[in-house]
Amino acid sequence: MTENIIEVRDLVKHYPVTRGVVFKKTIGHVKAVDGVSFELKAGETLGVVGESGCGKSTLARVLMNLEKPTAGQVLYKGQDISKLSGGALRRLRRQIQLVMQDPYTSLNPRMTVGDLIGEPFEIHPEVAPKRSRRDKVKELLDLVGLNPEHINRYPHQFSGGQRQRIGIARALALRPEVIVCDEPVSALDVSIQAQVMNLLEKLQAEFGLSYVFIAHDLSVVRHLSDRVAVMYLGKMVEVGTEDEIYERPTHPYTQALLSAVPVPDPTVRESKAIIRLQGDVPSPVSPPSGCRFRTRCWKAQDVCAQEVPLLQIRRGSDHPSACHFAEKREIVATHEAA
Amino acid sequence: MSEQSAPGADGSGRPSGRLLEVDGLRVEFRTRDGVAKVINGVTYHVDAGETLAVLGESGSGKSVTAQTIMGILDTPPGFVTAGQVRFHGKDMLKMSPEQRRRIRGEGIAMIFQDSLSALNPVFTVGFQIAEQFRIRRGMSRSDAKKRAIEMLDQVKIPNAKGRYSNYPHQFSGGMRQRAMIAMSLALDPEVLIADEPTTALDVTVQAQIMDLLGELQRERQMGMILITHDLGVVADVADRIAVMYAxxxxxxxxxxxxxxxxxxxxxxxxxxxxxxxxEKGQELRTIKGLPPNLMNIPPGCAFNPRCPMAQPVCREKVPPLLQLGRGRASACHFAEELVNRD
Amino acid sequence: MSDPSTASIVSTPPATMPTEAGSGAPTNAGLPENAKKQKPRGLLGDAWRDLRRKPLFWISATFILLFVVMAAFPSLFTSGDAVNGALGRSRVEPSSSAWFGYDVQGRDVYARVIYGARASIVVALLSTILTLLFGGAMGIIAGYRGGWVDAVLSRIADIFFGLPFVLGAIVILTTFNGSGTDNGEWTIMGLVILSLTVLSWPVVMRLMRSSVLATKEADYIVAARALGAGTGRIILKHLLPNCLAPLLVYGTIMVGSFIGAEATLSFLGIGLKSPVVSWGIMISEAQNYIRVSPFLLFFPSAFLVIAVLSFVMLGEAVREALDPKLR
Structure with a gap:
């Protein structure tokens, strides 16, 4: 059994909605993340999927300690990271790194690649002595498949995929244990996306990294993840191994999500049944009572409006699901949802 | 580069009964840093009631082709250097701006990826749709409003009447894309160009929008050009596919x-x-390298530096787009071998 | 992932991805020939390349250089005496011996115009630098800290912004530099510089604040925070270089308008005073003789106009060069 490197307990992040300029009045809260618990084991990849507004990017920010949680804890090896500050926080930053979505905006356009990848060493000078830094940067460039001679170039002289490699090299510089990847390949073209995914896998094998891999693309998540968590409106609705989620989903939202993914194979066009969800995701300012998915769910009963379904293992299923009526369902065969 | 022969283009220039044809189109962008050859001889066509998917990655020229068809190419820096765009057999590139404007909307309409920036934020969604009826059809204010509400209803916007007077920012992404569709279909176009219509949307919403587009296209027997990079979406809705590269x-x-x-x-x-x-695959098989710089396209086949099958001939001769059988063409020197292997 | 605009097509580097991803083998990119010539250059480098091709830039830069040299080494241009004159030469018209003629006190106008550049340029440059530093710092604090700090600073700026420029300057300068006061040359210059700065910083602050606000949320700032970068580092390394462009442009234009402002204040008699030489003083002194000796007014005014125009044109050229949309 491997140890838990990160444990998240009942994490809540609310953003106040305010009105007024000088005298601010809080008129509500955006419940971006509302009670999320999970753990990340050493060396594994946890995929987090969900649609826009489900809180997955907020989750990344809280995990990175860029935002303080409203309630709950993020434990790194048993230590609550949101309580850290000063030197302790800086030391923690060496262990958890971030790869961001947009390779065009996540690199400072006024810095050369050498400065960008060297910046982690300047912030954490104890990691590498000054003399060796340039060589380290070149090593990193080489490691992520870029030409070390391009060390003096600026980001705009690289393509999107290459920039994402620069971002990965930067995250890797301090040899962290965990990398939080926030949609790292969704801005890239198909052929480039595959290259970056392979690179991430290679690096994980080489350095024993743990990834929290946040994405909206279910195929990408399945390809990289050992375990997958599905989020909807600030809550986790289902967690399981990659196999459990993709082959035996029990939460209606997961089922609908999976059925909607276009399959790159025209021959299944006719046989495939898409569960068509009605309407849009409700506002996170005032989420529905009880189960948050009930407004779009075809199984919704009275109990769904009254009781919040807990994320737990239910009868007839082998992994936790937050649905009162969790059950397996053949995604391809039937289709009765309206 | 050698001329291409392709299905649909008989090269004679006389009307061939096709609804919309792009024939030997070349576009370049003249910039401070040099000339980027963005489109280098593109030929495709779309008939009534069919969906042609134009598939390609960023920089492949798929959107620029669409902009040229619509006549909304930024000039400068973009210049059409050769080729024709024929609508009902008539070359639109030779038409007067007035004639082209008349085709836009009624003949060919377009929907864009970013619906938030494509709708004017200071007018209500309904007004923007109704305006077309008033200007192009000369309808009265109240008739136009009635038609606009009908359109919103047709794209399945719930409570169309109430939604008529909402502003674009009050719509969700999916609703906005529906409103855009309503707007572009208002004047009953014969061809609809959809440029990455669902790229900015979530999967569940994407499925709704693609369904809607397919349904409306069948109903109206429109020709549709679907521009996308998503191989999944293409497999679901396209009849024919044109793959673009450099x-x-x-x-x-x-x-x-x-x-x-x-x-x-x-x-x-x-x-x-x-x-x-x-399936949970092992390592993905990637295409090595990057797409070429359009200012410096490699000689011969543009794909040769990345191609696992490249031979010396690929660096010397540009492979023409040759027919390989019914409705099928490939611009590869080794297309036959590729198709005939097991 | 739609097709990129021209800009992004152009910026696609001519480099090819060296090796197949995942192989991890050393890379030796097959760069096309033209890529090797490409030196690394940033956005400022781009701007410089653009500037070099603008005649407007060269013309204004030449003039500015001329004025700066004039201010630093006036003796290079004239051997005349700017301060002492012989009343016998009062209002002698321009001639081959004295190109610009002599003023009421019989002083060489050419020498005075040359020596007058110093006061104008020094006042304008110093007040610009001071305004940029102070306004810029306030803008960074307000934009970066946000919240009530921003609210308070912005309101203070609004108050100063609301003061009419000339009126404000008159109030400040008559208080400290009214008739009867006996301030030295440098004290007066200091006072003029101070009043220009006090009345102009809100504009710079607003500019800086809005670009900091826009840049603060940029992904690369978040990335730097995630690495553990401190506030100082984020401001100096990440915010400032990316917010400087509009300030640079405004600063150049501001030098021009400050030259004019200095002249205005001197003309009104509340700025620099004789025996200090400045264009404003010369214009002020010449006004009484505009009917009989118009050349007394013409020469300092011409220099003033050319200096102001040069800076404004330079600012315009820099703005165009820095604005990628205009390329």
Whole structure:
């Protein structure tokens, strides 16, 4: 059994909605993340999927300690990271790194690649002595498949995929244990996306990294993840191994999500049944009572409006699901949802 | 570069009964840093009631082609240097701006990826749709409003009457894309160009929008050009597919043929590099390298530096887009071998 | 992932991805020939390349250089005496011996115009630098800290912004530099510089604040925070270089308008005073003789106009060069 490197307990992040300029009045809260618990084991990849507004990017920010949680804890090896500050926080930053979505905006356009990848060493000078830094940067460039001679170039002289490699090299510089990847390949073209995914896998094998891999693309998540968590409106609705989620989903939202993914194979066009969800995701300012998915769910009963379904293992299923009526369902065969 | 021969283009320039044809189109962008050859001889066509998917990655020229068809290419820096765009057999590139404007909306309409910036934020959604009826059809204010509400209803916007007076920012992404569709279909176009219509949307919403587009297209027997990079979406809705690379069509085929037996190594590479939902693969087989710089396209086949099958001939001769059988064409010197291998 | 605009097509580097991803083998990119010539250059480098091709830039830069040299080494241009004159030469018209003629006190106008550049340029440059530093710092604090700090600073700026420029300057300068006061040359210059700064910083602050606000949320700032970068580092390394462009442009234009403002204040008699030489003083002194000796007014005014125009044109050229949309 491997140890838990990160444990998240009942994490809540609310953003106040305010009105007024000088005298601010809080008129509500955006419940971006509302009670999320999970753990990340050493060396594994946890995929987090969900649609826009489900809180997955907020989750990344809280995990990175860029935002303080409203309630709950993020434990790194048993230590609550949101309580850290000063030197302790800086030391923690060496262990958890971030790869961001947009390779065009996540690199400072006024810095050369050498400065960008060297910046982690300047912030954490104890990691590498000054003399060796340039060589380290070149090593990193080489490691992520870029030409070390391009060390003096600026980001705009690289393509999107290459920039994402620069971002990965930067995250890797301090040899962290965990990398939080926030949609790292969704801005890239198909052929480039595959290259970056392979690179991430290679690096994980080489350095024993743990990834929290946040994405909206279910195929990408399945390809990289050992375990997958599905989020909807600030809550986790289902967690399981990659196999459990993709082959035996029990939460209606997961089922609908999976059925909607276009399959790159025209021959299944006719046989495939898409569960068509009605309407849009409700506002996170005032989420529905009880189960948050009930407004779009075809199984919704009275109990769904009254009781919040807990994320737990239910009868007839082998992994936790937050649905009162969790059950397996053949995604391809039937289709009765309206 | 050698001339291309392609299905649909008989080269004579006389009306061929096609609804919309792009024939030998070349576009370049003249910039401070040099000339980028964005489109290098693109030929495709779309007939009534069919969906042609134009598939390609960023910089392949798929959107620029669409902009040229619509006549909304930014000039400068973009210049059409050769080719024709024929609508009902007439070359639109030779028409007066007034004639072209008349075709826009009524003949050919377009929907864009970013619906938030494509709708004017200071007018209500309904007003923007109704305005077209008033200006182009000369309808009265109240008739136009009635028609606009009908349109909103047709694109399945719930409570269309109430939504008429909402502003674009009050709509969700999916609703906005529906409103955009309503707007572009208002004047009953014969051809609809959809440029990445669902790229900015979530999967569940994407499915709704693609369904809607398919339904409306069948109802109205429109020709649809679907521009996308998503091999999944294409497989779901397209009849024919044209794959673009570095400003050229490298393969054109029926959707089933393309996925079953790609006839160009680029198509094959693309299909191999997408992670599949239905299996947890090992390492993805990637296409090595990057797309070429359009200011400096490699000689011969533009794909040759990335191609696993490249031979010396690929660096010397530009492979023409040759027919390979019914409705099928490939611009690869080794297309036959590729299709005929097991 | 739609097709990129021209800009992004152009910026696609001519480099090819060296090796197949995942192989991890050393890379030796097959760069096309033209890529090797490409030196690394940033956005400022781009701007410089653009500037070099603008005649407007060269013309204004030449003039500015001329004025700066004039201010630093007036003796290079004239051997005349700017301060002492012989009343016998009062209002002698321009001639080959004295190109610009002599003023009421019989002083060489050419020498005075040359020596007058110093006061104008020094006042304008110093007040610009001071305004940029102070306004810029306030803008960074307000934009970066946000919240009530921003609210308070912005309101203070609004108050100063609301003061009419000339009126404000008159109030400040008559208080400290009214008739009867006996301030030295440098004290007066200091006072003029101070009043220009006090009345102009809100504009710079607003500019800086809005670009900091826009840049603060940029992904690369978040990335730097995630690495553990401190506030100082984020401001100096990440915010400042990316917010400087509009300030640079405004600063150049501001030098021009400050030259004019200095002249205005001197003309009104509340700025620099004789025996200090400045264009404003010369214009002020010449006004009484505009009917009989118009050349007394013409020469300092011409220099003033050319100096102001040069800076404004330079600012315009820099703005165009820095604005990628105009390329």
């Amino acid at each position: 400003g050229r069509i490298v393969e054109e085929a029926d959707v089933y043929d393309l996925y079953a037996k790609p006839a160009h190594p680029y198509t094959l590479g693309l299909l191999n590099s997408i992670p599949r939902m239905d």
